[in-house]
Amino acid sequence: MTLIAGRYRLLDALAEGTAGIVWRARDETLGREVAVKEVHAPPGTPEAEERLLYARVEREARAAKAIRGPGVAEVYDVLVERGRPWIVMELVRGLTLAETLEADGSLPDREAARVALGVLAALRAAREAGVPYRGLAPDRVLLANDGRVVVTGVATGTSAPDAPPPGAEEDLRSLGALLGGMVADPRSGPLAAVATGLADRDAGVRDGAVRELERAAGTGERPRGSAPADGAPAGGPERGPERREQHAEHREHDGAPGLRGGRAEEPARTAARRRGPGRGVVLVAGIAGVLVIVAALVWQAVRG
Helix, strand or coil: CCEECCCEEEEEEEEEECCEEEEEEEECCCCEEEEEEEECCCCCCCHHHHHHHHHHHHHHHHHHCCCCCCCECCEEEEEEECCEEEEEECCCCEEEHHHHHHHHCCCCHHHHHHHHHHHHHHHHHHHHCCCCCCCCCHHHEEEECCCCEEECCCCCCCCCCCCCCCCHHHHHHHHHHHHHHHCCCCCCCCCHHHHHHHCCCCHHHHHHHHHHHHHHHCCCCCCCCCCCCCCCCCCCCCCCHHHHHHHHHHHHHCCCCCCCCCHHHHHHHHHHHHHCCCHHHHHHHHHHHHHHHHHHHHHHHHHC
16 A cells, blocks of 8 residues: 555556556545556666666656547656656556457457557557657557547657657558457458558558548448448448438437338328329229210110
């Protein structure tokens, strides 16, 4: 029950690795649970390199406080105690992607595409905040209990002091490798071309791969007559018949006209009743009346 900075009480360890320990802790000031990352250098690191590592982690963590978005665990506080940085973050409950794949095997193509898009949003948010992400891996992607896809470990300090920051194309290359590890058939399956396209040198090919990823996840438009990767109707203007019927039912329940079998047919039936019989009915009735009159005249003439 260690108290850090007189405020954060460590409760139990959630994860431990060569870069540090992540604790479940309680913020005694705000009365909420948080995650606290205790950073420590790998064993055997020279003292001079250790100081540089801690300085980079602290700098990156403070910059990460500016990141906003559902795909990144929010950084609440950064402090230095016992000569090491401690990072106080949002506590996200769920399983890592690595744990999920180990327990359940590969993900369905549509779910894999959804997870990849969530990771991509987090990478872009980190880049916009000036903290390009490094070291993307399945154990750093959380599938939260509330449905969010959250990337953890934004501040890692793993880069060399003079190393240039990774470019946006490196984000997509890492994402392609992550996507390949999520699906059952990364070489010839429906998302194989997408994973390969994300790592392509051509920017146009990479952009096309992202659009295909959106279609596979059901969040982007797809060409008329095409089917998404897993055969389920994708979101967008072109929807399958089952999706159209479901949306019709929702609109009818909301009080708006449905596509069929609902209130949209009522005005047509009402107008038909107001107009009365059609032209064909009137014509047939007229001909029948004339025949009756002619028959009556002939009958009278015969009797006479």
